[in-house]
Amino acid sequence: MIPAPFTYRRAGTVAEALEMAAESGEDAKYLAGGHSLLPLMKLRLAVPEVLIDIGRLREAAYVRDEGGHIAIGALTRHHDLATSGLLASRVPLLAYAAGCVGDPQVRHRGTIGGSLAHGDPAADLPAVILALDATLVAQGPGGTREIAAADFFQGLYETALAPGELLTEIRVKRPESAGWSFQKFTKRAIDWAIVGVAAQGDRVALVNMGMTPMRAVAVEQALAAGLAPEQAASHAADGTSPPEDINATAAYRQHLARVLVGRALAQARARG
Amino acid sequence: MSILGTRVVRTEDPRLLTVGGVYVDDLAIPELDGAVRATFIRSPVAHAAITGIDADAARRLPGVVAVLTAADIAEAMRPDKPMAEPLLAIDRVRYVGEPVALVLTDGTCQGEDAAELVAVEYEPLAPVVTVADALLAKTLLFPAAGTNIAGTGTAGRADPDRFGGCEVVVERTIVNQRVAPVPLEVRATAARWSDGRLTVWASTQNAQLARDTIARRLGLDKSAVRVIAPDVGGGFGAKVGIDRDALTVAWAAYHTRGSVRWAETRSENLSGMVHGRGQRQTIRIGGHRDGRVIAYQLSIVQDCGAYPRSGAFLASLTQLMASGVYDIPGCGADYQAVVTTTTPIAAYRGAGRPEATAAIERAMDLFAGQIGMDPVEVRRRNLVPAQAFPYRTATGAVYDTGDYASALATVLAGAGYEDLRAEQARRRERGDVVCVGIGVSCYVEITAADAASGETARLAIDGDGSATVYTGSSAHGQGHATAWAMLVQDELGIPMERVTVIHGDTDAIPEAVGTYGSRSLQLGGAAVHKAASQVRDKARQIAAQLIEASEADLELDRDHGFWQVRGDPTTALTWAQVAAGAGEDGLEADVRFTAPQPTFPFGAHLAVVEVDTETGKARLVRHVTVDDAGVIVNPVLAEGQRHGGIAQGAAQALLEEVRFDADGNPQTATLADYAAVTAPDLPSFELLDSVTPTTVNPLGVKGIGEAGTIGAMPAVQSAVIDAVAHLGVTHIDMPATPQHVWAAINEARAAR
């Protein structure tokens, strides 16, 4: 429970962070809120040689109305998302879901960028940005690029970010359909989701149902084909291979996915 | 007016909430300057032979002072009995987390780096993970013992034919699962050898017991060991005395003739500190269709973990309390305590009694279900009647005082039992997804089980008329300083804020028992009361001499703390004046209070649970209780104990379970996996009053520390089962996690 030794560097600007990353090479990691990285380091499952602290990049912590879309700085903390008036009115799904992450302490440290870059299928916000069909902005040595949420999550703890590339912004267009729902199923109030569902209109994404955060493709197709929500929900587990752990067997997770997608669709429609 | 019984807020809290407590790891005292840090190397496997330890690389790492193994421990300190526990593992490890070696480093955070360099070779042995495996005895943890059974016992009736006359007999095997105590302060110890004396700062509930154990295990004279308990951040029974790891740290200081300090991590705590419960119970209950129970057998297999610390003792308490609040002449109990390759088990809030209550209450529900009678009615028909006290049970307990029917009636009325049943019926009729369940438990428990050992107190009136209490009871969150000061104020008229309470230092308080088994107020508090009345008697003599009046004419004005001739304020003497008159010896009393027998608090709990039948998730929505612990000295403290107790009982019913995989690896060694209960998971508890004084101590008090846990666990479990009973579910083992409940619903549906 004590991390292995590492070198600590603190970046003052995005440019400095990128520079430090270029200098430090493969075994460097960005440190944002530290609430995913530090637990792994304490278990010595992550043993980075250099930590580049980006936690104080205030320039990258914001929620802004850019007209066509809402721009969210990658270093914005969950608490600030949860309490953002702009999000509450324009993207309530994200504000609400951010308020469901962990406990108040976690929400005051953890960042949306860290949550997405970590690529944990059990995390809440990745599914939310999938349901929102958001666009991610990354900066690296080669410049800035945009990545569609649907292309971002590539494997267990694996994302489309290249080594040294920094996630800087998340862009969310105004949802075409206003109805939304976030269903987080936990044992305790402060827990990670055993299964979670994010729905924005007819776009549905699942938490903790496989190696990556994922869209519930079969459900979306069923809805597109005109099936009623209850029937569409019965496809929630199609094509999933959820993990087994002390909280749930794979079969139980699949059952929960069907129940929760049904509830999410019903709530989203009621709100739409 | 007496201060006793009033809502005095805890005098401990301003310090704890502002500057904070000083726990072992916070100690910044000159005695510990330059102390080296200890880090344990722990077994990563459940069962293995140690075939080699190579620590050379670690010893060469800068900052490493020493790497100690069993080879460094003197022959005389090795355990002599077959199942006894060594300090560091000798030739064999028996659970994941067992201490194998100790790394001493200069700096705080180097220990784990050094530990990674120590190569321990393990030759795997078959793990023994469950009590069933232990009983099979294919693999023995202690071949020299020839068995995995560490103890057995029987109590009460044994004749199987007593079930012969029953119209209905129900039998079932249930699990009272292993749980972790999770004190906020993990284990921590600091030790210093200097000038021929070992001083140990320990996070303990009993400094004196810790001292005695250290002296015995290290072969030192008691006078050569001093144990100090600074602030202790929760114990729940798991910090009784001193455990093996802490003892090893004390040994390391002695062995190196230096200072060593250690504080474990949370993961070490979850797999290295003792766990609680861990019983497989077979309950057999028989009776008539009119609801009368005439025979009951509780057969226990107690999991002791790898070393039988107090496992067998816990099971014997379960056995003693088997029949609970019911008058069951044909009650018998038996136990087998077995060793498994898992973390050792010892006392945890309730320690053997919650297991008894959970078993009999489950049995009552099953019996009620079988004869189709309201479980409350079945209980009513079998309660020990109020006029039967003192009441001797078939298993040998003698209950002092009680009124079980009234506790039950109070809880039912307070909760609105009939309305709840009506709501349940409405939801069932409508076919609601979220069903409601009602669970009722009646309990009696034993507190101050070792009443005859008593507790010590020394009370001294200081020159300025203030009082200092040296108590043998050791506080770790209960509020002793507040309650003891109230007792002194009540007896002597010295205001609370002028009473200092000192505990947990064996030099200041050489003889004491300490805190466990809900014994503090009834023994330690009664001792303070006894010391105060002796001081009062002495003061009366002194005051009589000073005033030149007859003792019989004197009175103590308790509102102002004056001694005077009755009705004559012109003669008034302050406590300071009286103390000054005491001369050389001072004005003090040094006592031990013992009680003729334990006390038996009792009560009734009603839990209301909502179960989402689609997902299996159960939510506790109401919890109504009567916890009768006799006279209440301070309702704020008593309610605090009830709240915490209920929370931990509900937690075991719904959430908490220590799990191992088939190889004996812990699966709940972080707080992400071990589902310790948190405030948002619980409703506000509805606490009802009931006071049935005991006669075995002058305060009329019984213990309240564990009652909440004992009553809550079965009520909540029962409520979950009740919520889905209409679907055909008759039992769900604890914890009633969503997955367990969902599986039970599915099974019942499939069986239909």
Ligand SMILES: Cc1cc2nc3c(=O)[nH]c(=O)nc-3n(C[C@H](O)[C@H](O)[C@H](O)COP(=O)(O)OP(=O)(O)OC[C@H]3O[C@@H](n4cnc5c(N)ncnc54)[C@H](O)[C@@H]3O)c2cc1C
């Ligand atoms: C007790 C606890 C409970 C939790 N409960 C939940 C929960 O219920 N739901 C949930 O979703 N999460 C939960 N979390 C995780 C929490 O939300 C984390 O804050 C989040 O997952 C990671 O954000 P962070 O800022 O802390 O990232 P860090 O831990 O600092 O970093 C995580 C990873 O992302 C990388 N990284 C961080 N920022 C960037 C960036 N801008 N660009 C590129 N790479 C980057 C880091 O190098 C690292 O590999 C919990 C955490 C804890 C400790």
